[in-house]
Amino acid sequence: MKKVLTGNQAVSWGVMRARAQVIAAYPITPQTTIIEELASLVSDGKLDAHFIKVESEHSALAACIGAQQAGARTFTATSAQGLALMHELIHWAALARLPIVMADVNRAMAPGWTIWTDQNDSLSQRDTGWLQFYCESNQEVTDSVLQAYRIGEQISLPVMIVLDAFFLSHTAEAVDIPEPAEADAYLPPWKSDLIVDVDNPRAFSGMTGVDVYQEFRYLQHEAMLEGIKVAATADKEFGEIFGRSYGLIEPYRCEDAEAILVTSGTITSTSRDVIDAYRDRGEAVGLLKIRMFRPFPIDLVREALRGVPNVGIIDRNICPGFGGIFAQEIKASLYDMEAQFRPNLYGFIAGLGGRDVTPKTIEGILEKTLHPEKTDHHLNWVDLKV
């Protein structure tokens, strides 16, 4: 069934098809229309779920943690300051190994007060043990929600689906909604041995001594790494049922490329047009879309960039005092590659606080990557008013 949906509605319809049982969220622009749509779906009887109204994002995630610990499939959504307010419980959900799914609509952090997009809110949660997927289109949003439950529930870890404020969240596109029976076949009900059972009372998340804490962390890390394989399989099987798959990363027209741009989120789709234009006039350039950010698919990235002379990484985020965060990750991933295959890397910061990243901007970045004589390896501010 095809419907014209905004990115936020695409989240909600994905959650409906996933048959989430408990939804708790607190409104914040640009996320609010996700939970408004879900509230309507619940009140209209289209989704059989408990919708819990709460007084803060912290409580929203706490409610999801409680419900998930009791055996329910849960969902929450937030943005920016709301995500930051959840931070304590974001760690908790991951360490308690609860496969909660959250949608974060990327919004820049305040101050200055803003509602427009960049990735600093979600990237600040990099080290919490949540899987993160960055989406390019509304269709990918719906599909990623279903995949998120499938992946998270297999490895007992929470998953964050990330989409750009407004460019996706409030922009409508045609979305093919998975049929309920097919969605159910893809995503069976969640079962876990690690949930509350009144007939078998156990202590949860209690005091953990020096003798085993590190081992729990090891288990969590191993589960994250396992998540790379599980996600790849989940994406492949999704494709077999629904005819759409995305990969964990997506190399685009990268054959024999002299230069490759690395992107995430909606900058990717703009970049595709720029790459197409360059390729059409015979220039060997390509694009690498990073969809899965955590766990970081190091081997896939190394394979995709192996032997490429120049790679430009566009970051819609900034780690102040260091540089672009995706650039960091890629740099670290390639460090121990054999020197003759290791590309030259160039970091670009663009589009912070929702500033448009236009084809012209991307062309500029691509030119600087193709002809890097004056390009800084580490950090280049794009469209900076100087």
Place this chain on the structure above:
Amino acid sequence: MSDKKIVINSYKDLPGAPVSMGKMSINKTASWRNLEPYYEEKAPPCNLSCPAGTDIVEFIHLVAKGRYQEGWELILKTNPFPGICGRVCPHPCESECNRGDFGGPLNVHRLERFLADANYEKMPRPQYLEDKKSQSIGVVGSGPAGLSCAYHLARRGYSVTVYESLPEPGGMMRVGIPDYRLPKEVLKHEIDHILSYGVKLECDCRIGEDVTFADLREKHDAVFIATGFHLSRKLGAEGQDLADVIPGIEVLRKIAFKENIGIGDRVVVVGGGNTAMDAARSVLRMGSKPRVVYRRSRDEMPAIAEEIEDLLAEGIEIDFLTQPVKVHGDATGKVIKMECVRMALGEPDDSGRRRPVPQEGSNFEIEADMVITAIGETPDLTYLTDDVKAKSWAVLVDEYGRTNVPDVFAGGDSATGDGTVTHAVGHGRQTAIAIDAYLKGETPPECEKIERTLHGESTHQVTLDEINLNYFPLVDRIEPIGAPIPERVKNFEEIYSGLTEEQALEEAQRCFSCGTCPECDNCMVFCPDAAVSRDPDGGYKINYDFCKGCGICVAECPRNAISIKLL
């Protein structure tokens, strides 16, 4: 405590998350509890205020659950007249209802009537509480007290004969309450149910004339006097003996038996009680133009508030603070007018109501061709034997309905003067219990006192501030609309219809269930320690090994059915 020590040699020995590897039921986490919640059902105001002792809150539960037959049978345990009381009871339960300030009190009397109406076609098989007994009881009077007493004795296996001076049973229910409030077929239906217990009925049998009271005592092991108030107080004004000055109860009785009474065109009804209201509205329906004079103000009127409102709605005027001084007749003795004096309210009298004081020089005249007196009724106790202590207005009884003579009991208006069917039903049942105890040789010293039906030992009356209003929407009381005024004054058809099933369900669901547990599961759902579980025998149980005494169950009980105490 298990003595098995768990050794972790590898991360592979760990569960997938920081969760204990064994059951934690060994850890009695309630050891530090200093408060202890416990289920304690408390008294709903409706139950506490019902003169018949009916378990109101429970029958409302049963309506809400759609269990109409059980609800009806529950009422029949205390009151054989749900169809009647559902129509004519002044419902003190509703005055006390905690919903009063939250959408209006539950429409208890219409729910009671709904149960009677819903089960009208059914006549339950008699349910005897005890085996048949050889002893017999004579009940004098077939009003609500007499029939209630007969019913409760017959249920206990006694042989009961009811003596009625009139041709038909029912007492004031037949001859005091007009058809537009209580249709005769409803009365007959509920009396037939009582007679199905084998109660014998002898009508047209006036004690003192057709059989003496002494003979009655001879014939029966015990006698219950419930002859009611069937004598009318005299007007107490000049002209009171004119032919067209008629007692209200006589008018109502004649209308009930369809006897011809020459109703006048301009009828003045004197009095502010139910008899006055009923008489005025009855003669209105017979084509007369009545008006009511009452010596005090509306606030002091003893009539049921709804009856006053309906009377005014039907266009009958009331002259308040007006007292008859003289009824004027013409040469043939025919009433031509009534002279009255205006009153003012002075200091409160014994009844607590302000005493009316005549205003000198305020006399005026009202045109009238008939005067109906309804200023109070008294019992006719002339048939009593001398050994039974009585005053002119009542047989003297204790709280169990016992007179000074062991085999003679009395109740209803002739002993108490409470004046409602429901009070009489309660007295009848109380006295049936006392007679039962007497016949079993169990009295003196004491017999069982009927209490308002409680759901537990607590007699604490639940108040509105003990209700957790978060759980109750502000929904208005459902009130059926009566027949249009121009229609209803043309005949004696019943004015009010009953509730539809949909309305009854909706109304019953408004009930707070004050202090009584309808098993809403809130305590179980909210308990953070999962220490509350359903009891297979009904209700819930608390596992005190794990209850930490946090009190959330108490706070979240919508209706104060859980208490908490310091250990």
